Amino acid sequence: MILFQYLSNGLILGGLYACIAAGFSLVWGVLSIINLLHGSFIVLGAYIAFFSYTVLGIHPFVSVITSGIVLGALGYVVQLGLINRVVAQSVLVTLILTFGLELIMNNAMLVAFSANYRKVILEHSLGVVEIGNIFIPLDRAASTLIAFLLILALWLCLRLTSIGRAIVAVRFDREAALLMGIDVKRTYAITFALGGAMAGAAGSLLSVSFPISPLSGPLFLSKAFVICILGGVGSVPGAALGGLIFGMLESFGAIFFGSEYALTLSFVVLILLLLVRPHGLLGVKGF
Amino acid sequence: MTRLQLSLVLVATAILLAMPLVGGNYVLRLATIMLMYATLAMAWNFIGGFAGYPSFGLAAFFGLGAYAGGVVQSTGVSIALAWLAAVAVGTLFALVLGFILLRLRGSAFAIATLVVTEVLREVTNGWTGLTGGGMGLNLPFFGWSPSALSAFFFYAMLALTAVTFVTTFIVAHNRLGFGLTCIRQNEDAANIVGIDTTRYKIYAFTLSGGFAAATGGIYASWIGYIEPGDVYDVLFSIKPIVMVLLGGMGTVFGPIFGAVAFLVLDEVVWRSFLELNTGILGLLIVILILFLPAGLASFDVRSLWRRAVTP
Numbered sequence: 001m002i003l004f005q006y007l008s009n010g011l012i013l014g015g016l017y018a019c020i021a022a023g024f025s026l027v028w029g030v031l032s033i034i035n036l037l038h039g040s041f042i043v044l045g046a047y048i049a050f051f052s053y054t055v056l057g058i059h060p061f062v063s064v065i066t067s068g069i070v071l072g073a074l075g076y077v078v079q080l081g082l083i084n085r086v087v088a089q090s091v092l093v094t095l096i097l098t099f100g101l102e103l104i105m106n107n108a109m110l111v112a113f114s115a116n117y118r119k120v121i122l123e124h125s126l127g128v129v130e131i132g133n134i135f136i137p138l139d140r141a142a143s144t145l146i147a148f149l150l151i152l153a154l155w156l157c158l159r160l161t162s163i164g165r166a167i168v169a170v171r172f173d174r175e176a177a178l179l180m181g182i183d184v185k186r187t188y189a190i191t192f193a194l195g196g197a198m199a200g201a202a203g204s205l206l207s208v209s210f211p212i213s214p215l216s217g218p219l220f221l222s223k224a225f226v227i228c229i230l231g232g233v234g235s236v237p238g239a240a241l242g243g244l245i246f247g248m249l250e251s252f253g254a255i256f257f258g259s260e261y262a263l264t265l266s267f268v269v270l271i272l273l274l275l276v277r278p279h280g281l282l283g284v285k286g287f
Numbered sequence: 288m289t290r291l292q293l294s295l296v297l298v299a300t301a302i303l304l305a306m307p308l309v310g311g312n313y314v315l316r317l318a319t320i321m322l323m324y325a326t327l328a329m330a331w332n333f334i335g336g337f338a339g340y341p342s343f344g345l346a347a348f349f350g351l352g353a354y355a356g357g358v359v360q361s362t363g364v365s366i367a368l369a370w371l372a373a374v375a376v377g378t379l380f381a382l383v384l385g386f387i388l389l390r391l392r393g394s395a396f397a398i399a400t401l402v403v404t405e406v407l408r409e410v411t412n413g414w415t416g417l418t419g420g421g422m423g424l425n426l427p428f429f430g431w432s433p434s435a436l437s438a439f440f441f442y443a444m445l446a447l448t449a450v451t452f453v454t455t456f457i458v459a460h461n462r463l464g465f466g467l468t469c470i471r472q473n474e475d476a477a478n479i480v481g482i483d484t485t486r487y488k489i490y491a492f493t494l495s496g497g498f499a500a501a502t503g504g505i506y507a508s509w510i511g512y513i514e515p516g517d518v519y520d521v522l523f524s525i526k527p528i529v530m531v532l533l534g535g536m537g538t539v540f541g542p543i544f545g546a547v548a549f550l551v552l553d554e555v556v557w558r559s560f561l562e563l564n565t566g567i568l569g570l571l572i573v574i575l576i577l578f579l580p581a582g583l584a585s586f587d588v589r590s591l592w593r594r595a596v597t598p
Binding site for chain 2: 104
């Protein structure tokens with residue numbers, strides 16, 4: 001059944017996409033800024049995985065942790081030192097600031113890593129398993145599983161920990177949260193760090209399946225955006241659902257239109273969705 | 288317009304009109320690029336400066352105009368017709384897109400316009416039969432001498448810049464400009480006092496798209512070869528924004544001053560750092576946002592002087 005093959009492909013892609021979008025959605029929802037650095041964060045995470053594997057022999061599934069920590073720390077510093085200064089200003093100001101930072105980061109990565117595409121080629125690949133007539137590449141399936149576990153962890157962190165509740169409180173009502181004694185600036189920085197950590201982890205997972213170059217940052221960013229709107233801004237389960245839908249669209253769209261129109265197709269779906277349901281599929285307040 | 292501004296405009300026009308007679312090809316090329324960016328900055332100013340809607344999609348219209356003009360011109364019709372086609376396609380696309388996207392506010396609108404550029408690039412790349420795909424599109428060469436060509440395209444760009452400037456001036460002193468400024472300050476309040484905000488925003492977006500497409504059309508004929516990665520470059524969206532931020536948002540003269548200042552910087556400083564070009568642009572943006580919120584006007588010469596002389 002070729003149909004089930006496409007279904008499983010879409011599912012596997014979707015998990016990775018959900019992971020790309022979750023952090024982006026969180027930052028957008030809580031800080032109401034669009035982090036144009038997100039694409040470059042993902043790419044840097046993938047490079048960390050690449051060099052960890054080729055130089056130190058650390059498996060990308062393990063370097064998910066280091067990528068997450070490094071990018072989380074970077075996000076924390078960037079938010080605390082730079083973006084917090086203008087976070088209350090208009091969208092244009094914050095957006096153009098993150099764009100400026102993106103240019104710097106992208107340029108630095110181009111100089112450091114060159115524009116060549118690189119991919120982690122695993123020596124001890126888990127191989128492919130065949131169930132019925134469906135082929136499932138196990139490495140990809142494993143990375144999707146880890147992606148969903150990470151999203152679950154993020155969701156639980158927002159639900160159960162005190163810092164998570166603080167983040168949600170700031171999202172609901174900044175002023176009230178301030179009056180309740182929450183350090184809003186620090187909460188912003190932690191939120192941004194969580195977004196960065198998710199991006200870095202996603203980058204590590206991606207490095208097994210996709211070739212990576214500094215040039216692929218904008219594409220990841222565009223996808224994260226579309227997924228985020230599909231699922232509803234700021235909602236972590238929404239990002240997971242949006243990611244799955246996006247994966248399916250890309251997988252099935254490839255049959256009918258060819259894979260080169262993946263982004264166009266999902267964008268058209270997005271516009272149609274905006275016309276009927278402007279807040280996305282799971283676009284409710286809260287997490 | 289004050290008398291100072293009027294005389295400034297007249298002097299600038301006189302210098303520009305005489306330029307092909309005195310300047311060499313290099314100077315003309317530089318001046319044409321300057322005019323092009325001044326036009327793009329003014330085009331962005333309609334939606335981004337007056338209405339305060341952060342459009343990141345100028346490159347989409349620029350590229351669309353370039354390809355519409357280029358494709359029409361390759362069929363062998365006159366160049367004026369090709370440019371008209373560029374304007375028509377760009378304006379129509381902006382109208383339809385504005386109708387859909389202007390339901391989004393703030394950040395969602397901004398990034399949606401960014402994605403539109405990616406989508407158009409993808410479509411142009413894929414539609415090989417019409418656009419030549421990734422191979423690019425060669426435009427017919429019309430056998431003039433290099434100096435005649437550069438003078439011709441200089442005057443064409445100058446005419447477009449003049450039209451854009453006059454339009455900006457009219458809009459600024461008209462209901463539309465007033466309404467757009469209200470939208471920038473407080474959209475809900477503007478709606479309540481009876482401004483048809485959606486219609487005004489669509490007008491601004493359409494003006495922005497039309498002029499950007501016209502610029503793209505002239506650019507394509509001037510350069511003679513276009514490819515998707517080149518004309519849909521996101522820097523065509525970003526540089527005009529930086530120029531307007533440098534010069535002053537929602538003003539008549541700001542975009543032009545900003546464009547000139549930016550390109551002078553470009554020519555003097557960045558030529559020596561080819562590899563770090565975009566990084567330095569990023570640094571400029573960060574400095575501009577964090578330390579010069581009013582653009583170049585933040586350098587108040589008189590107050591600096593006062594601070595310098597008072598002990």
